[in-house]
Amino acid sequence: MNTLAIETSCDETSVSVVSDAAKIKSNVVSSQINVHAKFFGVVPELASREHIKNINPVLETALKEAGVNWANFSNKIDAIAFTCGPGLAGALLVGALAAKSLASVFKKPLIPVNHLEGHIYSSYIENKSVKPPFLSLIISGGHTELIIIKDFGKYEFLGATRDDAAGEAFDKAAKMLGLSYPGGPIIDERAEFGNCKAVNFTRPYLKGSWDFSFSGIKTALLNYLKKEPVKNEKHLNDICASFRQSVAETLCFKAFEAAQKFGLKQIVLGGGVSSNSLIRKLFMESGKKNKIKVYIPSLVYCSDNAAMIGCAAYLKQKKCGLKYSAELLKSNPSLRLKNWK
Ligand SMILES: Nc1ncnc2c1ncn2[C@@H]1O[C@H](COP(=O)(O)OP(=O)(O)OP(=O)(O)O)[C@@H](O)[C@H]1O
Ligand SMILES: [Mg+2]
Incomplete structure (x- = not known):
């Protein structure tokens, strides 16, 4: 077909x-x-x-x-x-x-x-061993969601961002730093040359909930910049590295905690922010350490x-099959994730 x-x-x-x-x-x-x-x-x-x-x-x-x-x-x-x-x-x-x-x-x-x-499901394109049950972490410009994929088309929603999506946080941080749009890839590139320990931004783990919140790190960056305006290229790279470290560690910590809590042996990433080189590295390393298989699509997917x-x-x-009702075929800007019937 x-x-x-x-x-x-x-x-x-x-x-x-x-x-x-x-x-x-x-x-x-x-x-x-x-x-x-x-x-x-x-x-x-x-x-x-x-x-x-x-x-x-x-x-x-x-x-x-x-x-x-x-x-x-x-x-x-x-x-x-x-x-x-x-x-x-x-x-x-x-x-x-x-x-x-x-x-x-x-x-x-x-x-x-x-x-x-x-x-x-984007990882399935390159890896047919991606099979439910698995934990899906969607990290994109508009979403940050943790979902248990119990079967293809059968979902148990765990948590989502309460404010900015991960990609949105990167883009807004870049704007504050005078960098262009979209900021995620630019911060990622600069972070490679910076010291991630230069600024200690908060890690918003939101213990006891599977939700995320990135507005706090954003405000922390804004407050930091009021006190310490960007001095030079090195300082800018250090801030980018510290910001990226905070977002990546938060995502990784929460995803592995959820996988362990629910006994899931696979974590599958998707969305534009999964292009981030530190996120890819931390997830692969944590996967090896915790014996959880991690799937991340190639950048193009x-x-x-x-x-x-x-x-x-x-x-x-x-x-x-191939028959869908007129209702399901309607475009819906705020469509929710629904189980397949
Ligand atoms: N290397 C990177 N590091 C961090 N963020 C990145 C990187 N590359 C892309 N992004 C971010 O990914 C986002 C775009 O991803 P994507 O195209 O999946 O989002 P979207 O389709 O707009 O949102 P959604 O899928 O939620 O509707 C942007 O916010 C961009 O900054
Ligand atoms: Mg998208």
């Missing part, structure tokens, strides 16, 4: 062709970062306009790379998957409209995919991409 997958939930327009066992035949991603950078965040109206501009060229390239054209589309593509939420309303509609138009013209079934399920949507769609249709 070949699935054409479309992802437009935020600021990446992406199309992928995914075949059986989530094998990726093409995965084209067009990022809008340059458009939004001057605003230090994604501007919804601009995002929708960019998706409208980009969807057709991205679609054509993804089809071409997978050996599909309009003449053989009917034979080569069996279903069309799309991100139906959560995300920006206008952005989601562009992807949904493209998916629904293709499904209608070529008479193909549609598979609605929750964007978070894309992040949860961490931030938004349609391959992960195609992968989640592949797992979903295996369990639920």
Whole structure:
């Protein structure tokens, strides 16, 4: 079975062709970062306009790379998957409209995919030994969530951020430090040259809860900068390293505590912040120490991409088939994670 997958939930327009066992035949991603950078965040109206501009060229390239054209589309593509939420309303509609138009013209079934399920299952693309039960940690621009994946499509929610998502905390910290957007990768790069012990930022473990909170570290950074404005490059790198250390240690501590408490032998990361080099290192080291297998997707599958949507769609249709109600096919900007029926 070949699935054409479309992802437009935020600021990446992406199309992928995914075949059986989530094998990726093409995965084209067009990022809008340059458009939004001057605003230090994604501007919804601009995002929708960019998706409208980009969807057709991205679609054509993804089809071409997978050996599909309009003449053989009917034979080569069996279903069309799309991100139906959560995300920006206008952005989601562009992807949904493209998916629904293709499904209608070529008479193909549609598979609605929750964007978070894309992040949860993205490791499965490269590693088929990712099998429930496992602990999923989603760390992205809009989410920080700990969820037990009891089975494919069966979830037990443990906790989430009470304020900023991990990616948002990195981006806001970067802005305070006069760095550009998105700040996560810039702080990560600078941190490699800094001393992580230079500033002792708080570790918000929130003992007794599986929730996260990153607003405290952010305020600690703001207060620190009021007293100690950035002096030079070395000082800036030290602050970046100390900030990154605090976020990474907090995420790692809580994820391993949860895995141990619930007897889970696998931790699976997903979302743009799982690109962070210290987070990757700490999780792999702690996994070895605690005999817990850690899966982290390759960088290309961490931030938004349609391959992960195609992968989640592949797992979903295996369990639920190819018929979804009109209600499930509606785009919903605040879609919650729901068990598959
Ligand atoms: N190396 C890195 N270190 C820290 N953060 C990073 C790194 N690379 C990317 N990020 C952060 O990842 C975020 C983007 O991730 P992603 O594309 O998954 O988020 P999103 O799709 O906008 O949010 P969501 O998936 O919650 O809807 C940004 O906040 C960015 O700063
Ligand atoms: Mg995302």
